[in-house]
Amino acid sequence: MxxxxxxxxxxxxxxxxxxxxxxxxxxxxxxxxxxxxxxxxxxxxxxxxxxxxxxxxxxxxxxxxxxxxxxxxxxxxxxxxxxxxxxxxxxxxxxxxxxxxxxxxxxxxxxxxxxxxxxxxxxxxxxxxxxxxxxxxxxxxxxxxxxxxGFMVAKGSAKLLTRPLKRLSRDIQKIQPGIAMERLTRDYRDSEFVEIAESFNRFLSALESHIQREKSFVKLASHELRTPLAIISGALEILEQRRDVSQNDQRTLQRIRNATRTMQEDTEMLLQLARGKTAKEDFIAFDMVKLTIEIVADLGNSCGNFKGRTEVIYGSAELLVYSNPALVRMLLRNLIKNALMHTSARVQVQLGRKSIHIDDFGSGLPQSVVSQFSQVPHKAPGGLQESSFGLLIVQLICERLNWQLEIEHSGSSGTQFIIRMPDCGQDVSILPCGGLEP
Structure with missing residues (x-):
């Protein structure tokens, strides 16, 4: 309407x-x-x-x-x-x-x-x-x-009265979010519009201050998160160089190294999400089937209760996708892990050429989360702000990759998530892109 x-x-x-x-x-x-x-x-x-x-x-x-x-x-x-x-x-x-x-x-x-x-x-x-x-x-x-x-006078008067409001609206739409945002002018004849412009400028100043604090926090968090991971990686290398550990201990060390590598990748991706940037050079062609199987194996090794419960269904042995593999890894890992945690039955991951279906057979998501998916567009920031951290990360990644995240159904028979990937077309350099490599 x-x-x-x-x-x-x-x-x-x-x-x-x-x-x-x-x-x-x-x-x-x-x-x-x-x-x-x-x-x-x-x-x-x-x-x-x-x-x-x-x-x-x-x-x-x-x-x-x-x-x-x-x-x-x-x-x-x-x-x-x-x-x-x-x-x-x-x-x-x-x-x-x-x-x-x-x-x-x-x-x-x-x-x-x-x-x-x-x-x-x-x-x-x-x-x-x-x-x-x-x-x-x-x-x-x-x-x-x-x-x-009277009709002409009414129409002309309406245009004259709303002209400063339209100008104010256009000026607000031109402002791009960032650290140094352009301020609204105050050269309006009516004092009401001057007050609106001043109030909005004060809001922009407060928003800039908030963004600056967030960037400072991300910068500090980047250092604090990377340092202990670097220490763990260095300690693992020292242990491996000694060559006096048993074969069982070597397997344990490998698990620690895999977990450390995954955490380093997740940390880098979280920092990228926090900065609001995804570099163009991070997009490459990779095999979605291989990546999904690796994620399922890692989850099974990290928790005995997860092992052997995930079924991966795919039509071809190789499914190339042009995107950011680290972000996709984090996306699938969170969704599959969330499905395994909410059911004791099996979980099914079906890989298609333009969509991914993740089905569990548990008791379903809370109604508040389902209603947020049905009311908020998938691109709306903060749509899952009251749900779990994992689902919030999933939504942020989908927004960054320009993928669509939907809940097909959720109830006593289980939950089905659908990830829809747009086709890259002939020009794979266009970002954001999450479709298949031509």
């Missing part, structure tokens, strides 16, 4: 107000003119009635006619058939407009005591009525012109 803009809502409201004002004014003017016309004609007829009362002779029937006026005196008890038809069978007193054929008459009937009888007066004001129709047509024409002008 297309949402309305503030400008359209504003000009519609202004135009509606102008239209209502014009209609009310038109109705008021029409009622006022009709009232004045009616009262003026009534006043004239009453004056004529007073005149004719002085010309009634001895209570006899009498009739007067002029160009647009007709008056009749009917004595009491006389037959009304002598009256013109438009005077007959009407009560006294009487005052109203009456249409007779193509004429419009204003009729007044009064009782007279001396001599006893009724005085009938009718004034033809058809010409005035026709002029009134012309006046109404003129008023409606003027109202239509005013409505058209």
């Amino acid at each position: 297309k949402k309305s803009t503030l400008s359209s809502r504003l000009y519609k409201t202004l135009f509606l107000m102008i239209a209502v004002t014009i209609v009310i004014s038109l109705i008021t003017v029409d009622l006022f003119v009709e009232d004045i016309e009616y009262n003026a004609l009534n006043f004239e007829l009453n004056a004529d009635a007073e005149f004719f009362k002085t010309h009634i002779d001895n209570g006899q029937f009498k009739r007067w006619r002029t160009g647009n006026l007709e008056a009749v005196f009917l004595p009491s008890g006389a037959d009304e058939t002598r009256l013109p038809e438009f005077f007959r069978n009407r009560p006294a007193p009487f005052s109203a407009e009456v249409t007779v054929g193509n004429k419009t008459l204003l009729i007044i009937i009064e009782k007279i005591d001396n001599p006893s009888g009724k005085l009938f007066l009718a004034r033809d004001f058809t010409i005035l009525e026709r002029r009134e129709v012309l006046v109404k047509i003129l008023l409606v024409s003027i109202a239509m012109i005013m409505l058209a002008a």
